[in-house]
Amino acid sequence: MMNADPELTILREKIRVFETRTRHMEPSKAVWTDWLTEVGSYLNEFLVDTREGPAYRQPEAGKRQEDYGFSLAPEGEPLTTALDELREWVDYSGLNPASGGHLAYIPGGGVLPAALGDLLAAVTNRYAGVAFANPGAVALEHFLIRWMAQLFEFPETTGGNLSSGGSIANLIAITTARDAQGVRPSEYERLVIYGSARMHHCLDKALRIAGLGFSPLREIELDDRQRIIPEELEKQIQLDRKAGLIPFLLIGSAGTTDTGSIDPLDALADIAERESLWFHIDAAYGGFFYMLPEIKPLLNGISRAHSLVVDPHKGLFLPYGTGAVLIRDIQQLHNSQYYQANYMQDAAMADLGWSPADLSPELTKHFRGLRMYMALKLFGTDVFKNALAEKIALCQYFHRAIQELGFETGPFPELSVTHFRWAPPGQDPNPLNRWIMDRVHEDGRVFLSSTTLDDQIWIRLAVLSFRSKILTNFPKMSKFTVLPSVHMRSIRIH
């Protein structure tokens, strides 16, 4: 008899109570549809501001993190309350990275099909970490890795991983290099790493996390375009060998963040080959420009790297949260990142191909391949090439235009980053450009950032938001065309 055991009856009653109390965790179709509609209108309102409003709103002065009114209630609150909080405290304050006026750091913008991918991934919650759990999700991510491997002309043996960004992708590459070169911890202090003073700081961080923080890091002398001079690299390697050190890793940049400089990748690949160094290329900013036939020669040698990092949330205009690493020999990546756990033995038994969990530090992970797939699937690949070519043209246009206004500029941009400053004779340009930077931030129509090169402050312009335009906004005066006048006005006031 079902009800013979009184304990079971008591438990059943208890469970019923909990079922009632947890019912709203599964909203009705009507509630869910209302939510989607409400979020949809919030986003449409946001997109109007993104297209027409400023790129930067100075955050309230003196407001500390503890001053925000975020709160949680035991019984929950309506969606409207949450959206009101976002409207007041988050989405209309500080930098709007989705704006076409975001021309600082390295923009991207965040194409909308990627958001659909995120929504689908969150609701369906497919497990993309292990092939056994969802062969299709893993196949989709590996399809994208192969797509990139083909794009960068990497061999069939290539493997890789979609990471949360370029920093983690670089970390995976550095640990793989360390493990593949078969070095022992006792040798760490004698391992020499070669790079440039302009390489991204996430590489210093990755080296430190990988235990290589005490290994000598040689910053090779740069030419007048901030690129590694191969002969200087060669000289340094010989000096290090004579000193009994172990040259081990060479890091090249395909588009530095500061100045968009591209190291002479092919010459570096030759040296790495001759000297048996692991050749890593950080192409987080510049990589996807390789899609353009006219840019390809500038990045010649990229396909010879042992490991390559690109950032789809930059060069493919995805929202934040997608980087990628390619390793020429997937076995080396696997040897560095695989794991075995008893509770995963069913997964290990199934021979379904590589799993992201064995190719990266993550086990359970966001199904981030879907956002990238949706963007490429819905828009097609051609528009990305055109948008990238457009960004270069915009940057070159700006470079010329600002030069004509009398600004000093860096070299003619090869990619979509350039730098400039106001340097009238007889005045210290640093405080002047600091001042201009502050005025631009106050103005907010566009957002720019500055950098210091050889103790000199330069203002940077980085064009990589898919929304940065000149022609379509022209009647309203594009954010792009008003930029020089913002500067000129600031200077006159001064």
Ligand SMILES: *Cc1c(COP(=O)(O)O)cnc(C)c1O
């Ligand atoms: C942005 C960038 C990184 C870091 O990537 P994140 O996605 O921000 O973690 C690394 N290297 C270069 C050249 C970059 O431009």
